[in-house]
Amino acid sequence: MSAATTRHTSQGSGVVQVTGELIATRRVGAYHHLTFVAPGLAELARPGQFVALAVGGDTSATLLRRCFSIHKVSPSGTYGGTVDVVISAVGPGTRWLSTLRAHDEVDIVGPLGRPFPLPTEPVACVLVGGGYGSAPLFWLAEALRERGCHVELVLGAATESKLFGVLEARRYGDGVSVTTDDGSAGTKGWVSDVLPDVIRRTSAAVVYGCGPMGMLKSITDVATAEGAVAQVAVEESMACGVGVCMTCVMPVTGNDGATRMVRSCVEGPVFRGDRVRWDAFVDGVCRVPADTVGAPRVGGH
């Protein structure tokens, strides 16, 4: 089958389920960059949204979908609309995806989740990516610049090979800072070491972040201290990506001041950083804060 097909989606629901045909796969540092023809998806997608890919084929024993930020979309490419994702091959699902070859097919659901909110005024923005968490930021940078925003990027990783898109960043941003834990590229240290200066120098009003949860917490802390709003795309493991499995929840405080365990797939993945209850996350576990609506009483559930 050369042309991918859209199927079984209610009209106007803002999401499609398509058989995506892989048309390009390439190594980028420690990651794999995949391009799929995915008709109908590109036209609906916004920066910050994600796709859920089925892995292993129709009879795979690996049932759960793998969710990835959309790196970019091309609504009218040579092959029809395409969607690009960047993956890190660390488990059975992502390893399977990394071994796919051109013309292989993957069932794709998307676009999913809420996109990054864009400012209505042309304010300065700082975009912070950790590792391949930077994947959705270039497309976001483009959208912000179209609105007249000054855009700076801060990219951080453990080591040089785990950075993603440093060269691209110079094209998409008005300024780029790079940090690595081991000093193999850019400034030695964390993104939070350079972020305060970037925010002050640009008088940034919004800091966008995508990467590991610990990094998103520190981005939020720095942004708040500098008087900027943090908008972060969280990383939480999801089984379905479409809001039915309830596995990707996290404690987030709503407009009414109450904390609820909300699904990062449908209520997120982008949250205002200061609404996330970072205090609940410790060592890979997120506990339910005691003041959460419906929290377990003494003795647990």
Place this chain on the structure above:
Amino acid sequence: MSVRLGSVTLPSPMMTASGCAANGRELARFFDIRELGAFVTKSVMADPRSGRGTPRMAETPAGMLNSIGLQGPGISAFVDKDLAWLKQAGARTLVSIAGNTSGEFADVAATLRSSDAFDAVVGVEVNISCPNVANRGLVFACDPMASAKVVALVREQLPRDTPVFAKLTPDVTDIVGVAQACVKAGADGLTMINTLLGMVIDTDRLRPQVAGVTGGLSGPAIRPVAVRAIWQTRAAMLEGRLPTVPIIGVGGVRNGRDALELVAAGASAVQVGTATFNDPNAPVRVGRELAELLQDKGFERLTDAVGVAHGRLA
């Protein structure tokens, strides 16, 4: 493919499985939920519940383990928002209810009964077998007496023509004994099976992988257990040890052939659970595949295939 479940006739035997489909809006983006025989909602309890912390999930071979902890809005918000939405969407709704005590089950049923959207309800599924509640491992459905008490109290709260289904766990020595107790207490049918209690250890950190320590195992890996449980219960009906009531089969159904397996063992209707996480269209796709298979095999009605394997022992 129409099917009669107690006093209710449904145009299709296909249903979502409780806890695998949220409460309607999410899957309505993918298919018309009126295509289902019934939309089965996530088990609702009396009060709002946050559920457990995370991680709540571990992938397992051909399945997954979950420890969600019955997160939900509580019955009042459920009837006002979710059930009202399902009614407006025209969905036939099988409402799954749960409780920490048998009295709580009855209270939830009473609130449901008195709601404005009750006419969208085609039945109530009594979840006496969720492994993610307080006395985990000691769920109501492990004890025939406790099961019967819950079913009887719920039955009292609902109109006679609203079918009550008891959802059973396979984690018992004698599932037929529990089924007998439920039917005697007034259950119009049985849903089997719920998840199996399981556990996964993270071998990098050498600690339990889900925050709830243990969790419910689901997915194709448990389908043979579902087939066995349905078979044993249907056999007891055929032998006259148990009144004949409809069985709703659930457990590891991913395609039409899987659904047919449950039907041949004795199920009159089929729920699709974890497969929905893999394919949001699975509940309706499986129905189409099942209809084709039945036609290919010469069955004019689904009813003719229910339990057919019992007469064909190898």
